[in-house]
Amino acid sequence: VSGKTNSGNFFEDFKLGQKIQHATPRTVTLGDVALYNGLFGSRFAVQSADTFAQRIGYPRSPIDDLLVFHMVFGKTVPDISLNAVANLGYADFRFLKAVYPGDTLNAASEVIGLKENSNGKTGIVYVRSRGFDQTGATVLDYARWVMVRKRDEKAPAPGEHVPELPKVVDPAQLGAACPSLDAKTYDTELAGSPHRFGNYAKGDKIDHVVGMTVEDAEHMIATRLYQNTARVHFDHFTESKGRFGGRLIYGGHAISLARALSFNGLGNAFHIAAINGGRHVAPLTAGLTVFAWSEVLDAADVPGRSDVGALRLRTVATKDKPCDDFPYKIGNEYDPAVILDLDYWVLMPR
Amino acid sequence: VSGKTNSGNFFEDFKLGQKIQHATPRTVTLGDVALYNGLFGSRFAVQSADTFAQRIGYPRSPIDDLLVFHMVFGKTVPDISLNAVANLGYADFRFLKAVYPGDTLNAASEVIGLKENSNGKTGIVYVRSRGFDQTGATVLDYARWVMVRKRDEKAPAPGEHVPELPKVVDPAQLGAACPSLDAKTYDTELAGSPHRFGNYAKGDKIDHVVGMTVEDAEHMIATRLYQNTARVHFDHFTESKGRFGGRLIYGGHAISLARALSFNGLGNAFHIAAINGGRHVAPLTAGLTVFAWSEVLDAADVPGRSDVGALRLRTVATKDKPCDDFPYKIGNEYDPAVILDLDYWVLMPR
């Protein structure tokens, strides 16, 4: 019997400052884009039509920001979260360079924090993960923390350090992945929404109206496309006896669904520039229908740019609950229908 | 609360002669082609192999005619049929220019007819819709009529005019999207059928034999690929309590399935040149199996062309009923298994 399989890292395997080059570089292609479109039905014009993208200043349609994220995230799974109990959060998450079809992505992480839980069975691992293109340029940079099992409960904690992470990405840091646009050439009729940056104000709430049911075939195709290997998403035989009674849908799937649904009300929010924080509040399984609503948390200038403004949004996704009454929290607790609470910056043409 | 979402047009919102530029231009790619092939399994050699297409005179394999249609149709949904009760028919539907990977499609419609129904709750909207490529050339032109709800039953009818539409597209109008072919170089062995135009005669009936079951994941992936936003196709939570007991499959899905099945018997019908009329006779939901048969309604010369001839076909699709006995109508009523009755022109090499 050979010990050549990857059983992933357990909590005690991590070291503060450890750097990990993740496996499987991946050339992102128009084929990936088509499949992503088929799975989520995104309609943002910049990503949909080369002509639209070129007219405002892109060389061609860029890869959807979240597809870039999923590809980078997927690479980190075998090293970071194969033995994770829960994906706890994201912070300081910035898209730094546009990715185009034909670019090849790879990823690396650094362990920036470790904290054993008081039960001695698990610990929290904080990593800063980065995605790179074939030139070595960073396309995505984010901090993430996950709760990881220990292999041996008696093993000493590998260190203790909780990093300080910003609650909000500073608007001055936004827009590196977005070329300087000629906002006058941004055709809102073709884009499908008349509302530009100036039409939104802090406190606006938008119900995205339409619901989207998820099938097992869909989330598995998506998650495999990203080469994400977390077995909980794929193995009905085991998971049907597990804590969710079936395959758990990759949390990023809900993010992409919510983003696609958000077109209805945010049609010109063509670029996710940063994620301030995100929480997968509750698990999602197949057969359930995802709805979403958003609130404008802030509207900010991007220093040095007159072409675009930044909206800070909270997008909340629910399962089997339409969002016309903006379900969020009941007291300090989330509404039981809420599955995702995402705080992020989008760019909109002025 | 912000009113920035699109709730679509209601019957009283339309005006005779109104012109609507639809949103979201879309670059059609080899990725879209692959996904379309995976969803329908089409085998027509012209669309399958660049080498085959080039040998007979195309610059490369064109995009499947129906994929072009679905992309154009999808764009019209948010403006024309978001509040539709029923998609009633098509007429004068002509493919005018071949579309290739890398072309970008957009669409516009003109309201050519309006007629309120006697119940005062709905009305019929007739539109002429056109798809354009990035050069502005028209690739597809068709009339369609849909029954649309009124927002306010007391609102006056926005006009009354029923346009005259041809029952059949004249053969002289066929073939603009098909280059002049060298029919001698059309290899029927590679194409998978020995039967050329001259082998078919009016009255021929062909059972396409094979059945294809539809899954929810499949029709949702297809319909999202086209950026078709009709929520009835996607939201199990709502539709499970609705009139079909589940998600209604986009009518165009049945057209594409029937077309792919029709290869078995019509393997050299490489191009749909026009649709004379089409009716979605009954709803289709997931788990059902689609069968199809065709009848040759006419065989016509295409004026000025010695390379191809035109067959006028009626293709009938059924659900859960094999077509060896050519189910169609029982008296004046459709056989209850029939879901699609499509009357169209295909081109075949002579």
Next chain:
Amino acid sequence: VSGKTNSGNFFEDFKLGQKIQHATPRTVTLGDVALYNGLFGSRFAVQSADTFAQRIGYPRSPIDDLLVFHMVFGKTVPDISLNAVANLGYADFRFLKAVYPGDTLNAASEVIGLKENSNGKTGIVYVRSRGFDQTGATVLDYARWVMVRKRDEKAPAPGEHVPELPKVVDPAQLGAACPSLDAKTYDTELAGSPHRFGNYAKGDKIDHVVGMTVEDAEHMIATRLYQNTARVHFDHFTESKGRFGGRLIYGGHAISLARALSFNGLGNAFHIAAINGGRHVAPLTAGLTVFAWSEVLDAADVPGRSDVGALRLRTVATKDKPCDDFPYKIGNEYDPAVILDLDYWVLMPR
């Protein structure tokens, strides 16, 4: 009624030495690659990233070997196995030239053996099938035998000859589809496994750990992508009353699943060079979870090559049974959970 549909060949239709050009040439694209990746989640770096492939000597990422196989196999179905009762085996199966996106495949077969079964109802047809690219070069060459029904039980047997086929492909025949590599530039960290050819030894057993559940939408999308027309995979209406109680999953789907799962333990086995023999031991239907394990049957030098070595592997796939105890045979009978027994050669960098 027209007799223009293909009802396939029955046993008595075949002749020894008969040559068949199969239909529907197919240009393989990056779209097909993306869909294949979404369906199986393969992670071999050579096929995943152009940069990785180029660094070791490929012009770009080649098409996955099994995708080439499925495309070629699919073309043979309408002529060889439309009336097959069982797909019995493969032998002398060699990949001879790398295939790249944009290449167009077609296929031809020669009948190399025929043997009627004693019941007089069926016979075994042996074919040698070859896939070709657009230059006419052979990319794949294999022998296969299938049990095919007779149309008329009274028809005389069309001949009797059982060909001699090698039990194992000679290592001297391996590697034609693999360019001469610069093995030093093969980065095992990026590839996701530290184990090179020299780290494996005859007798090694590897449990690939992760299970993958198959949905009907998935195997139908895959099988249509290959233009494989065997109706047993697609028609729930008919098959729900048939011998498997539902749609039978194309046997090649299990091969691709097992190959993708085998990455975990065989991450540098970047190329399938040959298949010595393969048996679909038991049917697979949707909802079941596939697991796999492999045994190293041999480790061989490839004559004339110092860059790569060849491992002969047996990969066994099961349904709903994890493989930590390496299920295979119980006495002379297969464990009832086993669905696939595949004996093949892979190349690994030294």
